Amino acid sequence: MKIGSITxxxxxxxxxxxxxxxxxxxxxxxxxxxxxxxxATVRVFAYEEQSWNEEWEVYFHEADIYHVIHLKRFxxxxxxxxxxxxxxxxxxxxxxxDVNEDLKNPDAARLMNAVAxxxxxITVFSxxxxxxxxxxxxxLSDRIYVIPQxxxxxxxxxxxxxxxxxxxxLLPAGLRPVKDVFYLWEELKKIRETWPELSFKIVxxxxxxxxxxxxxxxxxxxxxxxxxxxxxIDQMRSIYEKADFVLNTSISEGQSAAVxxxxxxxxxxxxxxxxxxxxxIEDRVTGFLFETPGQFHQQLVELLEAExxxxxxxxxxxxxxxxYHSLEIEMEQLKQVYSHCLSKVNxxxxxx
Numbered sequence: 001m002k003i004g005s006i007t008x009x010x011x012x013x014x015x016x017x018x019x020x021x022x023x024x025x026x027x028x029x030x031x032x033x034x035x036x037x038x039x040a041t042v043r044v045f046a047y048e049e050q051s052w053n054e055e056w057e058v059y060f061h062e063a064d065i066y067h068v069i070h071l072k073r074f075x076x077x078x079x080x081x082x083x084x085x086x087x088x089x090x091x092x093x094x095x096x097x098d099v100n101e102d103l104k105n106p107d108a109a110r111l112m113n114a115v116a117x118x119x120x121x122i123t124v125f126s127x128x129x130x131x132x133x134x135x136x137x138x139x140l141s142d143r144i145y146v147i148p149q150x151x152x153x154x155x156x157x158x159x160x161x162x163x164x165x166x167x168x169x170l171l172p173a174g175l176r177p178v179k180d181v182f183y184l185w186e187e188l189k190k191i192r193e194t195w196p197e198l199s200f201k202i203v204x205x206x207x208x209x210x211x212x213x214x215x216x217x218x219x220x221x222x223x224x225x226x227x228x229x230x231x232x233i234d235q236m237r238s239i240y241e242k243a244d245f246v247l248n249t250s251i252s253e254g255q256s257a258a259v260x261x262x263x264x265x266x267x268x269x270x271x272x273x274x275x276x277x278x279x280x281i282e283d284r285v286t287g288f289l290f291e292t293p294g295q296f297h298q299q300l301v302e303l304l305e306a307e308x309x310x311x312x313x314x315x316x317x318x319x320x321x322x323x324y325h326s327l328e329i330e331m332e333q334l335k336q337v338y339s340h341c342l343s344k345v346n347x348x349x350x351x352x
Contacts, residue, residue, distance in 0.1 A: 003038065003335065006342045010041045012063040016073045016095070018046035021205050021230045022174060024069050024095050026257045030150060031067070031093070034331035047077045063088060065342060070095035071112040072102040078115065089120040089341040096254015096276060099129045101178060103136050113137050120341035123147045123334065125255035128275035145337050148279070150330040151260035151321060156234025163242040165199025165224070167304060170243035172236075172258035173250070175215060176207040182214070183249040183272065187293040191300060192224065203228040203239060240267055245300070253277055260325055263287065263317040268310060270299055280325075286317045 003009055013035070015028035028044065035042045043059050045052075060066075068074045071092055078084065092115065102108040116122060116137065122144045124130050134141045169188070173179040181202055192198045206212045206229075215227045231239055240246065246262035246269045253259075253276025260280060262269050271277040273289040281287035288303070290296040303310055 003040075003338050003342050006064050008039050008041065009064040009338075009342060010059075010062055011035060011043070011065055011067060012059060013042055013044045013067045013069075014074060015044065015046055015069040016048040016077075018044055019049055021233070022207070023254070023257055026233075027093065027095070027149060028069055030152060030327065030330075031334070034327055034334065035067075037331070038335070048073065052081065057084070060084060065338070066090035068092050068115075070098050071115055072098040072108050075111040075115040079111075086115075086118060090118075091121045091123065091337055091341060092116060092119045094122070094124045094129055094133075094254060096125070096129075097178065097252070099124065099132050100252035100254065100275070103132060109136055116140055119143065121145060121337040123337060125149050126275060126279035128279065129254060145333070147330055147333045147337075148325055149255050149257070149260070150325045150327040151257065151264050152327060153237050153240075153261045153264055154234045155237060156232070158238040159231050159235040161228055161231070161239065163199075163201060163239070165201075165244075166197040167195065167199075167244035167300075168242060169198065169200045169245050169247055170239065170262075171200070171202045171247040171249065172204055172239075172262075173202060173248070174204045174207040175202075175211040177211060178251050179204075179211075180249045180251050180272075181211065182218070184247065184293050184296055185218075187297040191297060194301075195304065198224060200225045201228060201243075202226075203231055203236075205230045236261065237265065240265055243267060245270055245303070248272060248277055250274060250277070255279055259287075260321060264321040264325075266314040266318045268303065268313050268317070270296060270303075280320075282320075285313070286320045287313065 013032055015024055017025040018028050032042055032044055045056055065088055068090060124146055125148055127146055130144045130146050133144060171181060173181055188200055219225055219227050240262050246267045248256055248259050248271035250272060252274050255276045259269050269287040271281055271289055273291050281289055283289040288299045290299055
């Protein structure tokens with residue numbers, strides 16, 4: 001397949017994570033799957049997981065284009081290799097945290113801008129993500145593309161995890177401060193006074209030892225709370241299906257894959273009102289957005305007492321995901337970015 005001026009391009013895909021169950025890995029695997037459908041040659045280098053060597057350096061020079069996930073992490077990694085030069089067109093995809101959190105740090109912002117300045121395209125998941133980058137560097141406005149991420153939740157074997165509760169509240173999140181996993185803790189305790197069988201489960205990898213210690217201590221002291229370690233993606237459907245409601249309590253989000261996954265099978269999501277969550281949830285239509293723990297309390301009680309509201313929200317969530325977050329739509333939009341970048345190969349970039 002010809003894209004831009006290149007037939008079957010060689011793509012070096014650089015992502016911080018590919019094997020660990022993290023948001024960047026989910027994004028990378030999904031996009032790489034789409035790229036291979038273009039008959040492109042795709043090599044994936046996970047720069048936080050793998051070691052750079054001569055073989056990778058050879059492919060770095062042979063590639064027609066680079067695609068990079070996470071601006072700040074890549075910029076920090078890349079500066080360790082002064083012999084490398086980004087002399088081919090390259091696309092940057094925001095990981096979410098880089099735009100929502102890292103841009104607040106002036107040193108990090110300067111580092112990110114150094115990488116972004118020569119890019120041929122920057123993709124973000126939402127208009128808010130674009131606005132934040134443009135506010136930091138207005139000169140980048142004409143190369144930023146808003147491409148909502150797609151979602152694929154494979155049907156696999158059932159997870160061997162005992163889950164019970166009425167209602168059962170599930171929070172899929174890696175354990176790190178930005179996920180703020182105990183934001184609703186006090187309200188959950190209050191709700192249990194009326195709904196004593198309520199249970200709260202967190203599922204996700206340990207990414208911060210301090211948060212993990214807090215999780216373990218609360219798990220020991222509260223029989224209605226459980227922590228579930230990493231679950232393979234092909235088993236997550238069975239976890240979601242057992243939940244009555246799925247939560248997101250993140251301080252900030254790029255666009256949560258977990259939220260999209262839950263909505264795709266009709267689970268009702270109650271999410272903290274940040275820009276990433278608001279980009280995929282229409283409040284009281286496809287899910288619920290809360291500003292405070294107290295508002296969450298009111299929403300959950302209302303849902304527990306209104307079967308028709310639950311049914312209507314569930315159906316509208318599924319329809320929304322099918323319409324706006326398919327891999328085909330995402331890759332068609334990304335193809336336009338690739339075509340734009342690869343059309344510049346002969347005129348603007350040196351060929352090795």
